[in-house]
Amino acid sequence: MLTDLVAALDIGGTKIAAALVDDRGRVHTRAQRPTPAHEDGDTVMRAVTEVVAQLTVSPLWSSVRAVGIGSAGPVDAVAGTVSPVNVPGWRRYPLVERVASATGGLPVELIGDGVAITAAEHWQGAARGHDNALCMVVSTGVGGGLVLGGRLHPGPTGNAGHIGHISVDLDGDPCPCGARGCVERIASGPNIARRALEGGWRPGADGDASAEAVAVAARAGDPVALASYRRAAQALAAGIAATATLVEIDIAVIGGGVANAGEVLFAPLRRSLRDYAALSFVQRLTVTPAQMGADAGLVGAAAAALSRGAGAAAAGV
């Protein structure tokens, strides 16, 4: 029996996913398109309206009462606009207004993708029951979000928890964001692979030079591969420890492709945390893998939409 139903959109640099999600976080109808990330803004929007149109033909559509969007950032939840770094055709793009008109005027809630996965992990995943948590995605980029005092903390514009762009290396490499030595510049998948290649690691016969391939080599004991993951873990630990010291989180949840490396990442991460999370009130901090998998963005966007009304208690946001 459905009590509350929302439409959820998960917009990233590679795919645009949409679904109908109920107030228990169950996903009912799905649609997906590749993101035409290098096309003009209207072409990207057309892919969004196509996935929305696929949802509207569902017999459940008449029960949908709001739309939640989790988008690659930066977003501006106040203005209702998005400027995803990897989608140059969208700069201060009025996504909320466009989605509202594509859905016949439904209320639209916009949050950043890091905030969305945080909402999902807090509602149904690894951060459930934790009132103060940092949730992260470590993959092509590094994103994150915060739960503080039992509630999702998107911040005024929907970008709070952007841990990937905290600097942990003061004179480090320039980051595409404009700063230097950011966590993302050291710990993202492409940077793990780049550093391994620079250190002399070479891919196997299949030519796979991804962070996943580096993880396989690390598991087999390759010292350069192990060192690249250790360095990534060190950057993540410094960022997590800084966050814990500022706002007293007690758990950090890490998902995304790089987290799939398992203990190759998590073992040195726990060791490095002991170096950086030194004060008494952060020593109990734990780090754990995410649980929500590929649906985290959709479920989190749904949680944001549900939080507009009676679904808020159910969604825990």
Ligand SMILES: [Zn+2]
């Ligand atoms: Zn940066």
